[in-house]
């Protein structure tokens with residue numbers, strides 16, 4: 001079932017267009033990779049899907065009925081979260097706990113259930129042992145992991161991640177793809193991830209959306225139905 005649909009979206013910054021006539025659907029409960037070269041507007045596409053940017057023309061629609069009565073809850077891990085400066089005052093546990101407030105609202109005390117979810121999220125990204133450390137003192141890959149844990153602690157039904165494995169070692173990356181696959185398969189979560197690492201992530205994904213430049217047409221959106229399909233002329237414009 002379609003959860004989000006983008007139709008003929010045109011968008012740019014200032015008076016410079018960066019996406020021209022993009023149409024793409026995201027289905028409920030799929031793990032989608034968005035790929036394309038630097039500057040192809042992958043982050044921009046995510047922000048349009050999230051409603052953080054407004055298209056010049058065309059439409060972006062979230063079909064909440066696809067969630068079958070559940071409230072829409074979106075987790076977002078932006079690009080470069082690893083650049084928290086070294087003076088960032090929070091400790092890991094506080095930061096990850098703060099992810100619960102997107103669901104609970106501010107000024108609510110966390111119940112035992114939320115404490116368990118925080119613990120589970122930190123364990124799933126391999127950062128439980130670091131829970132009392134200051135965030136600013138962690139390595140880039142470790143900061144990336146706790147930002148993912150924070151997003152998971154919010155128990156989103158849609159998780160949007162912009163190059164989430166940047167800075168992670170190979171073992172961490174593979175563990176992360178498996179974890180996302182688990183959330184998609186076992187919890188019905190919809191996961192949308194910008195990635196440059198299709199070789200590694202491809203077998204875990206349900207579908208790839210590829211932003212490719214076509215001569216004289218600007219950036220266009222191509223999708224594959226199956227990740228085993230290589231990019232090439234067999235792709236058709238959606």
Ligand SMILES: Nc1ncnc2c1ncn2[C@@H]1O[C@H](COP(=O)(O)OP(=O)(O)OP(=O)(O)O)[C@@H](O)[C@H]1O
Pocket residue numbers: 013014018036037038039040041042043044045
């Ligand atoms: N706030 C902004 N103001 C002006 N131009 C912008 C802004 N954000 C992005 N752009 C431009 O829009 C284009 C697409 O940027 P975007 O960050 O979406 O690309 P990307 O595919 O995510 O790139 P990367 O792989 O390098 O992260 C680029 O040419 C970029 O310079």
